[in-house]
Amino acid sequence: MKQVNIKCPYCGSRALLRPASVVYGPKATDPAAPYYVCARYPICDSYVAAHRDTRLPMGTLANRPLRRKRIDAHRAFDRLWKSGLMAKKEAYLWLQAKLDLPEREAHIGKFSTFRCEEVIQLCDDCFPAVNKASYEGRPQMCRIYPFFACPGERGKAFEVFQCMDDHAAHFTGGKVLVKDWLYENFSKERRAIMTAETAVLPELGRLLQGVNFNEDKAGLFQILHNRYYNYDLDEPFLPQYMSNMAALEKFLRARTGDG
Numbered sequence: 001m002k003q004v005n006i007k008c009p010y011c012g013s014r015a016l017l018r019p020a021s022v023v024y025g026p027k028a029t030d031p032a033a034p035y036y037v038c039a040r041y042p043i044c045d046s047y048v049a050a051h052r053d054t055r056l057p058m059g060t061l062a063n064r065p066l067r068r069k070r071i072d073a074h075r076a077f078d079r080l081w082k083s084g085l086m087a088k089k090e091a092y093l094w095l096q097a098k099l100d101l102p103e104r105e106a107h108i109g110k111f112s113t114f115r116c117e118e119v120i121q122l123c124d125d126c127f128p129a130v131n132k133a134s135y136e137g138r139p140q141m142c143r144i145y146p147f148f149a150c151p152g153e154r155g156k157a158f159e160v161f162q163c164m165d166d167h168a169a170h171f172t173g174g175k176v177l178v179k180d181w182l183y184e185n186f187s188k189e190r191r192a193i194m195t196a197e198t199a200v201l202p203e204l205g206r207l208l209q210g211v212n213f214n215e216d217k218a219g220l221f222q223i224l225h226n227r228y229y230n231y232d233l234d235e236p237f238l239p240q241y242m243s244n245m246a247a248l249e250k251f252l253r254a255r256t257g258d259g
């Protein structure tokens, strides 16, 4: 194979163009895929994938911690377009602009640990509500998980997108009407919970804007407690939810001096 001359950034040895089976062994999904691998591998555990046609490396050689970071950064970034928040092309332009990098430099495969963390932070900042709600709120809250909603055009309350990623629990194809999906997948009680949630959220949301979470850790804890933790899972959920939300509303009014 024709190869380019690159060096391992960790030990300075030459990187050799080798098949994926060298690093992945029998587990390699594509054993012949080209990789640049440090000549001292496996003592120096550093490599990077290459383009099959041009034999050019897809980034810089990375050791295990950096490879992990790049995977995490990719995951955070892919969510931007897989969720429907941006088109894929837009997402790449957005990343270039945010990092102030030219197109040829704006590839996660070229990024350092520091850069990857910056990417993860930037991408996560696009999803503040979703991050908190869907992870803290399991198992009862936010069953709308396979969908992503964002404010719609003027005159429409929301646009709802379907997550089309490869997560086993998500949909993988076809058009699904949200209403039908809800009826097929939610019990009557869970639909009642969502209806109740829709009713209380606008006011809670308004009150929450008056709380400074950076300074008010006790307040933050109270919110998490009422919304996510204060449930006896052996008892019916809806009455507990209603009383928790009433308590939370009262707490927020007192905290923000509203009403």
Ligand SMILES: [Zn+2]
Pocket: 008, 009, 010, 011, 012, 013, 038, 039, 040, 041, 044, 045, 046
């Ligand atoms: Zn090396």
